[in-house]
């Protein structure tokens with residue numbers, strides 16, 4: 001089985017978000033980058049499937065050279081090889097076109113992604129890739145087992161979960177509790193250094209959206225502290241007017 | 244301009260988010276056509292006219308796969324000559340939108356938090372970095388897809404009923420490519436994603452056996468229950484209740500956080516709430532900085548008192 005795992009390179013979840021150049025550019029000064037948390041579930045599940053069913057795992061990122069340490073981390077977790085499409089991820093459709101192009105060449109049985117990226121939170125790249133390739137896209141997937149050419153899954157729906165089955169190949173957007181995040185061990189880190197990381201040039205596509213200026217939310221006006229339950233109820237009733 | 248709005252319903256009732264989406268599209272201007280996939284009662288659908296829809300098109304079917312929903316949406320857009328698609332944020336809205344965007348060569352924006360600015364092209368404000376910032380995004384293609392967040396516009400309620408008609412779309416069998424084998428409803432009477440009030444608790448509660456008082460408070464308020472990530476990781480509560488950056492993002496009128504420290508990843512899932520109440524023994528807890536109201540104290544004393552006080556109102 002061949003699995004393609006698509007990962008994002010995103011600011012650590014504790015990062016302070018700010019912008020520069022007249023609020024037109026994300027300020028990456030001092031920001032620590034990580035594999036997107038949902039993508040981290042995808043890679044963890046791929047490694048588990050490799051252990052249980054046998055699989056070759058390719059990780060893929062669309063991004064500049066600065067994403068390579070993040071890609072190496074995915075190799076250290078257990079992916080076998082990596083591909084970096086050498087382009088800034090201009091928008092979701094552009095990224096999806098690049099992923100679909102790589103996927104067409106590689107004839108993968110399964111394409112795993114995160115349910116969404118944590119920078120732009122689009123939640124749409126998996127669907128776009130599925131549509132371009134003409135295969136199902138299923139998200140958010142909370143459980144994934146492979147039996148022969150069939151996958152047995154559960155996914156989140158509004159108000160609960162649903163159990164389903166689909167034939168390979170398809171694209172899945174992963175979320176917990178599909179797997180536990182894996183921390184690379186020393187051996188993984190050592191072998192990751194010599195695993196292949198192929199850089200390919202993008203296929204030309206124009207972006208469908210462009211990012212203009214960025215803004216920060218208005219700060220909270222300050223917390224009103226209650227010294228008793230009665231005072232709290234009074235605030236909720238007469239100040240917030242929610243009771 | 245002609246706008247198609249996809250309608251979600253559950254147990255025969257149209258979701259609040261869908262009524263907001265119709266109201267949003269109406270404020271954009273142009274002809275608003277609501278599209279209901281699957282079954283919903285006709286009088287309920289007709290009432291979308293009050294929110295501004297000129298017509299409701301229904302397409303019967305199960306729509307288990309995103310693919311068949313996307314095919315139906317794209318076909319209806321073509322049939323009515325729509326240039327814009329509006330969806331209310333949901334577990335599958337962005338996925339349906341993504342597939343339609345490819346079919347229609349459309350520009351798409353998710354997490355839209357304001358009406359479009361058309362003074363110079365077409366741009367919308369979207370929430371990014373899990374609510375920690377906003378981006379103004381220009382949509383350059385002729386066709387546009389907007390996935391609108393909750394509570395962006397007030398629901399318009401002054402129109403008359405809309406005509407409801409059955410649409411005809413041709414969904415290839417190849418799109419029906421998943422088999423649903425069962426469903427499991429989340430516990431609790433109120434759906435977390437739709438709730439107007441959320442009562443959420445964290446590791447400060449010490450163990451799953453202490454959730455009875457949380458459920459009692461939620462019941463008294465007609466609220467849904469939520470929790471922090473460690474609580475669901477330890478299986479004290481189901482994963483469907485996990486709120487935050489890597490869990491459910493909620494935007495209720497009132498969010499009550501009990502024994503939750505207020506880690507940035509938790510805040511990312513609740514920062515769109517209108518009012519936040521924090522109950523914590525530690526006056527230094529980070530959550531107080533993001534709160535509107537707070538009380539320092541032991542949840543085990545405060546929660547039963549609060550429940551009684553609310554019942555007495």
Ligand SMILES: Cc1cc2nc3c(=O)[nH]c(=O)nc-3n(C[C@H](O)[C@H](O)[C@H](O)COP(=O)(O)OP(=O)(O)OC[C@H]3O[C@@H](n4cnc5c(N)ncnc54)[C@H](O)[C@@H]3O)c2cc1C
Nearest residue numbers: 445446447471472487488489502503504506508509524542
């Ligand atoms: C990549 C990543 C993603 C994450 N995503 C999420 C997410 O989506 N959602 C999420 O919640 N977390 C997430 N986390 C975890 C997050 O960083 C915190 O660890 C977590 O939110 C802490 O949970 P907590 O507040 O319940 O527990 P704690 O941090 O242990 O806080 C417990 C709180 O309870 C208070 N307390 C103790 N006893 C009482 C009492 N008797 N009465 C009242 N208060 C009391 C304490 O003062 C303390 O403030 C993520 C972490 C990472 C690394």
Ligand SMILES: Nc1ncnc2c1ncn2[C@@H]1O[C@H](COP(=O)(O)O)[C@@H](O)[C@H]1O
Nearest residue numbers: 006061062113114116117122123124125
């Ligand atoms: N630049 C990228 N490179 C590789 N995969 C990506 C990229 N951007 C998004 N993805 C994948 O698509 C998923 C959904 O992203 P999004 O639609 O941006 O929320 C992510 O969780 C990743 O798995």
